[in-house]
Amino acid sequence: MSKPVLFEKQGHVAIITLNKHETRNAISEDIMVDAIVEICADINADQGVRVVVLTGAGSAFSSGGNVKDMQDKTGMFAGSATEIRDGYRRGIQRIPLALDALEVPIIAAVNGAAIGAGCDLAMMCDMRIASEKAFFAESFVKVGLIPGDGGAWFLPRVIGQARANEMSYTGEPVNAETALAWGMVSEVVAADDLLAAAMKLAQRVAANPPHALRMTKRLLKESNHASLASLLEASASLQAVAHKTRDHAEAVDAIIAKRPPQFIGE
Secondary structure: OOOOEEEEEEOOEEEEEEOOHHHOOOOOOHHHHHHHHHHHHHHHHOOOOOEEEEEEOOOEEEOOOOHHHHHHOOHHHOOOHHHHHHHHHHOOOHHHHHHHOOOOOEEEEEOOEEEOHHHHHHHOOOEEEEEOOOEEEOOHHHHOOOOOOOHHHHHHHHHOHHHHHHHHHHOOOEEHHHHHHOOOOOEEEOHHHHHHHHHHHHHHHHOOOHHHHHHHHHHHHHOOOOOHHHHHHHHHHHHHHHHOOHHHHHHHHHHHHOOOOOOOOO
């Protein structure tokens, strides 16, 4: 039996691949949730990882919730209303919490359909690159549901409230070109070039000092809810730490010497 989620490292770049072909990479089953959460924890503990690429195997990025399980009332969709509520909290809702807690930048390489929770999964990432075959659908309303995985929080922050409303109220798909125009993705490439394009961006990120990357991501996350005064205070504290790193000294020395820097994560 193949692993539901594949993980590999190429230098300082970690690659996560959803690998459940039979469900088009649905992420609602416990085996998928557990694997994603565990990998995120492992990445946070590995100072050698500076950036992550998340993609899907096969033709889909992720189909979101398993519709067959919905029909059969099994898995997280089984039981009373109270049990289903608990199933969401103990199940798929652990994914947005794990990705939100990820300390390094993460790039979604959206290779195909990103539907429902699969669309939201892409929105949970810091950056997104799409294949020309990709499309996005906040399609919960089409199956009489609401975005139960945090999509109502993530989607408006990526594309703005009005467009998030349109996607959520109609449930209709948005193709890669529209996603680019709306700022949902930063680049659209040919399908065969997707992973290479994501890796190119990842390498541009990974070229920077790892501690500065992690602290920068923390500040950007804090800016979603912090006041200016509290963010400035956090910035001063983290900046003091950054000034004392060897990588900061190396960056300054390299600029003055007009040579490429060599960052070691210290």
